[in-house]
Amino acid sequence: MKANISHLRELQAIDLKISALDKEIAAGSAEIDSRSASLEGHKDIIVQLTAKIAVCEQRRRELEGELEDEQARITERQAKLMNVQTNREYQSMLKETEDAKKANTQREEAAVQLMEQIETLTTQIEEENKICEEDEKMLAEDIAAVEKKASQFTAERNKIMKSRESMASAISASLLKKYTSIRDKRNGLAIVPVTGSVCRGCFMNIPPQLYNELMKEDKLISCPTCHRIMFHETETGEE
Numbered sequence: 001m002k003a004n005i006s007h008l009r010e011l012q013a014i015d016l017k018i019s020a021l022d023k024e025i026a027a028g029s030a031e032i033d034s035r036s037a038s039l040e041g042h043k044d045i046i047v048q049l050t051a052k053i054a055v056c057e058q059r060r061r062e063l064e065g066e067l068e069d070e071q072a073r074i075t076e077r078q079a080k081l082m083n084v085q086t087n088r089e090y091q092s093m094l095k096e097t098e099d100a101k102k103a104n105t106q107r108e109e110a111a112v113q114l115m116e117q118i119e120t121l122t123t124q125i126e127e128e129n130k131i132c133e134e135d136e137k138m139l140a141e142d143i144a145a146v147e148k149k150a151s152q153f154t155a156e157r158n159k160i161m162k163s164r165e166s167m168a169s170a171i172s173a174s175l176l177k178k179y180t181s182i183r184d185k186r187n188g189l190a191i192v193p194v195t196g197s198v199c200r201g202c203f204m205n206i207p208p209q210l211y212n213e214l215m216k217e218d219k220l221i222s223c224p225t226c227h228r229i230m231f232h233e234t235e236t237g238e239e
């Protein structure tokens, strides 16, 4: 029984190592995913800002066209003003010209506002571009780090898997099945120490009778609460 326990403990140690490596790789991949998502978000913002600038530019060009047309009409009207016969007609044309000039002043102001808006949007794009550059740089670093880790991991995993295989072959099929089933259900931990009559898997107390049996080390005993296989360990961590 002691040999079984020690084989299971070794197997557990190997499996914990494998899952730690797996977690490290998964964490690296998650980091890459989140950075990629952030980068895409900033790129989207740039697309939106660029579209806004295009709208402003379009409106500004329209205003310039309107300004020119209006100016042409004003010039035309001013030329006609010389040949007007009646005072009423003269006053009316004078008013039309004044109104047209006012409208053009408003157009000029609107065009200036659009220019300012375009300038602000351009600054925002420059800032977003800087963020994207940083993100891209860090993303490349993250990818390189994960790739490096993954290749180290593959080499290490092959070694670990070999020792796992030989360890697993030393354990009976039924016990291995039990171990695997507990490990799957119990967060990767199938065999746990008991110190001070407390199961270190679930931190519940072991009944005294069961604890006494555990100390004898002549059969496999599972925790009544978490069902993990238990082994006795003194408080200092020595067996």
Ligand SMILES: [Zn+2]
Residues within 6 Å of the ligand: 199, 200, 201, 202, 203, 204, 223, 224, 225, 226, 227, 228
């Ligand atoms: Zn337990």
